[in-house]
Amino acid sequence: MDIIAHIHTDFPTKFGIPRQSGLVPELTAHIVFEPAYREPSALRGLEEFDYIWLIWGFSANAQPTISEQGSKEWATVRPPRLGGNTRMGVWATRSSFRPNGLALSSVKIERIDLNTPHGPVITVSGADIMDGTPIYDIKPYITFTDSHPEARSGFVDTHIKPTLSVNFPYVLLSKLPADKQHAAIAVIEQDPRPSYQDDPERIYGIPFAGFDIRFRVDGDMNATVVEVEKI
Secondary structure (H helix, E strand, O other), rough: OOOOOOEEEOOOOOOOOOOOOOOOOOEEEEEEEEEOOOOOHHHHOOOHOEEEEEEEOOOOOOOOOOHHHHHHHHHHHHHHHHHHOOEEEEEHHOOOOOOOOEEEEEEEEEEEOOOOOOOEEEEEEEEOOOEEEEEEEEEEEEHHHHHHOOOOOEEEEEHHOOOOEOOOOHHHHHHOOHHHHHHHHHHHOOOOOOOOOOOOOOOEEEEEOOEEEEEEOOOOOOEEEEEEEEO
């Protein structure tokens, strides 16, 4: 498959990225096409849609090897939502560790710029993707086929992960650009910690929008930001 584009986000590493698309609508990202695909006519009609599907690659993860696939080690994974200890079938999860490292995200179109120094650029919101990730395809989101609000969601329905209450002192929050402040709070609210970690003394750091945001979480799910430093 050809890489048609790369996405540029505020996350230089995996930690802190929302676990699903759309959870943090304040996040914005830019889809920049590869030179061979910088053709404005390829986007004709896309402005009539509100959302798109992105098919992209888990480029920062080591995928199962051929030997592991032969031994069927690839067949089950430990979803973070289940605490990282319970194994489920890989096809019943959205785990990044799978035979083909492909992912699917639904994101909202905020703006389409057809003429930039880098060719057509699509600005989207709600992406759950690391900076520089390759995009393999883009498809429009179609409500009457893609939306099933009555559908069951397996173990996801019964293991709802609570959000954090965030205390972000203004003296620290003001270090961030104004257009990144709400997004930073929303990212922490999603509780990026591994499900098996609950040490109230541990300090976690999220590289975000060119800053290192450090916080701790007490036993009552209250997160307090303790440091913000420019990277």
